[in-house]
Amino acid sequence: MTKRVLVKGNIAIARAAIDAGLQCYFAYPITPQNEIGEFMSARMPELNRTYINAESELAAINMVIGACSTGIKAMTSSSSCAIALMQEAISAMATAEIPGVIISVMRSGPGLGNITPSQGDYFQATKGGGNGDYHTIVLAPSTIEEAVEYTHRVFYLAWKYKNPAMLLADGILGQMMEPVEFKNYDFGKIDSKDWELTGVGSGENKRPPRKLVSLHMGGDDLIVLNKKLQNKYKEIEEKEPLYEEFMMDDAQIMITAFGTVARVAKSAIMNLREQGIKIGLIRPVTLWPFPSDIIRKRANQVKLILDVEMNEGQMALDVKASIRNDIPLEILSKMGGDMIRANDIVKKVMELNILCHN
Numbered sequence: 001m002t003k004r005v006l007v008k009g010n011i012a013i014a015r016a017a018i019d020a021g022l023q024c025y026f027a028y029p030i031t032p033q034n035e036i037g038e039f040m041s042a043r044m045p046e047l048n049r050t051y052i053n054a055e056s057e058l059a060a061i062n063m064v065i066g067a068c069s070t071g072i073k074a075m076t077s078s079s080s081c082a083i084a085l086m087q088e089a090i091s092a093m094a095t096a097e098i099p100g101v102i103i104s105v106m107r108s109g110p111g112l113g114n115i116t117p118s119q120g121d122y123f124q125a126t127k128g129g130g131n132g133d134y135h136t137i138v139l140a141p142s143t144i145e146e147a148v149e150y151t152h153r154v155f156y157l158a159w160k161y162k163n164p165a166m167l168l169a170d171g172i173l174g175q176m177m178e179p180v181e182f183k184n185y186d187f188g189k190i191d192s193k194d195w196e197l198t199g200v201g202s203g204e205n206k207r208p209p210r211k212l213v214s215l216h217m218g219g220d221d222l223i224v225l226n227k228k229l230q231n232k233y234k235e236i237e238e239k240e241p242l243y244e245e246f247m248m249d250d251a252q253i254m255i256t257a258f259g260t261v262a263r264v265a266k267s268a269i270m271n272l273r274e275q276g277i278k279i280g281l282i283r284p285v286t287l288w289p290f291p292s293d294i295i296r297k298r299a300n301q302v303k304l305i306l307d308v309e310m311n312e313g314q315m316a317l318d319v320k321a322s323i324r325n326d327i328p329l330e331i332l333s334k335m336g337g338d339m340i341r342a343n344d345i346v347k348k349v350m351e352l353n354i355l356c357h358n
Contacts, residue, residue, distance in 0.1 A: 004179040009144045009169065010035035012180050013103055016151035017075060018043060019182060022101075024050040024074035026063035028082065031115045032171040033105035036077040061086040061102075065093055068100040069212050071196030073155060077103035079171075080121050081112050084129060090164050091130025095214035095225070097195070099158035102136075102166045103151075105174040108337040116337025117171035119259060122314035125168045126288045133226060135233050137165035138287040139242070140258045144178040150285075152185040159190045161236055168287060170310065172260045233289075242285035243294050247273065251280030253349060254298055256319050257308040258284050261340055265308055268345035277353055284315070292322035299323040304352055308332045310340055 007015070014036045017025075025040045037053065044051035050067075054060035060076045067074035078086070083104045093100055104125060108118040125138045137157050141147040151167055158165035200209050216222040246266055248254065257265045262283040272279050282298055284291050299305060305327060307316040313331035320329055332348045334340050 004181050006177055006179050007144065008035060008175065008177050009147055010105065010174045011039050012144045012148050013077075013151050013167065013169070013174075014039040014043070015182060016148040017101070017103075017155070018047070018049075019184065020152045020155045021073045022049070022075055022155075023072045024052075024063070024067040025076070026052045026054050026060040026067075026074065027076045027078060028054050028057045028060050030079045030082045032107055032117070032174050033077050033079050033103065035174075036103060036105075057082040057085040058089070061089040064100045064102075065089060065096075065098055068093075068098050069096075069197050071193075071198065073101075073159075075101035075103060075155075077105070079105050080107045080109055080118075080124075083121065083124060087124075087129030088131070090136060091128065091132055091134055092214035093164040094130075094134035094136065094229070095132065096212040097162040097229075098164075098212055099162050100164050101154055101158055102164060104166055104168050106168070106170045108335075114337060115171065117260075117310065117339070118335070118337055119170055119261065119310040120312075120314070120335065121168065122258075122287065122309070122311060125166055126290070126318075134229065135163075135236070135288055137161065137163055137236065137240070137289075138168050139166070139285060140168045140287050141173065141285075142259055142262045142283065144173065144176070144180050147173060148180055148182060149185060153187060156187040156190070157240065160188075161232060162195065163232070163236075168259070170259050237289040240286060241289045241291040241293070243291040244281075244283040244285060245294070245298070246281040246283070248280035248282065248298055250278050251298075251301070252303050253277065253279040253353065254302045254305045255279065255281045255308055255345070256284070256295065256305060256315065257281065258287060258315060261308055261310055264340055264342050265345055267342040268349070271342065271346050272349055277349065279349060287315070290318045290322070292318070295319060295322040299327050302327070305329045306332060306345075306349060306352060308340060308345055310334055310338075
């Protein structure tokens with residue numbers, strides 16, 4: 001019989017990271033993800049692994065860079081306004097092609113905001129607040145079970161592509177509890193021996209020196225690097241998009257939503273189906289790379305798209321960019337910690353359904 005454990009989302013993410021081979025954890029506390037660091041502070045020393053409560057968010061992310069440059073699996077976890085402080089370092093990681101994992105459990109903003117749940121960091125995660133032409137790989141779970149699996153996957157993708165990768169959750173997922181099965185995930189082997197900084201060695205084991213830098217002065221070095229990075233990003237966009245479809249085969253209205261809001265949308269869809277409305281859901285799992293192809297394909301069969309988010313409708317821009325201009329796109333949004341409920345979606349769809357038939 002499969003053993004399932006009732007566990008809080010933040011604790012599940014921490015346990016999954018350790019199971020994925022995490023060797024160093026560096027972070028600075030901020031709600032609503034503090035249980036991750038609390039769990040790590042006890043468990044990592046027990047396993048003879050490194051736990052450091054850094055003096056700041058800037059210190060934490062730069063410690064991640066240092067550890068990961070040697071091939072060691074390291075991560076940080078934080079929230080919203082604190083992730084904002086890490087953006088320059090995340091850009092540097094992408095430029096130097098240093099892998100690393102960032103767990104972001106969103107709280108309400110802008111500014112310091114408050115600890116209520118939100119999805120207001122979609123732009124921050126997918127577009128990036130750092131400088132230059134770079135991308136962070138971003139996965140958004142909607143259940144704690146998925147949070148476990150995607151924590152494993154985010155480590156795999158970071159090391160596969162030598163790129164920063166983020167697990168993006170909201171405060172609901174971090175604080176809620178669900179039964180979870182902890183298991184190992186094998187996405188394939190990755191050889192990092194050709195880039196890690198582990199010393200040049202000596203004698204027969206001596207190798208040429210290596211460097212991992214984000215500063216490229218003079219000549220065409222930065223031009224060449226950018227071309228290399230864009231080719232890598234194109235490969236990621238072709239190979240790694242993940243998404244979920246729910247009741248889309250005969251749908252005439254399509255909801256787009258991510259994270260826990262997509263779960264709320266499913267409840268609304270079941271309600272609306274009972275009333276005879278053919279409606280379904282596309283949930284992007286990878287927010288970058290964004291699953292544009294499936295959204296474009298499904299959009300061609302529907303009369304209307306409703307984007308539902310706990311922000312101003314940030315993902316709607318990516319949805320809009322994926323579809324024909326003549327397909328109506330409406331937005332249902334709440335901000336500042338105001339929760340979206342199934343009845344909100346049902347009410348909005350009923351209004352839009354009337355408009356579709358007028």
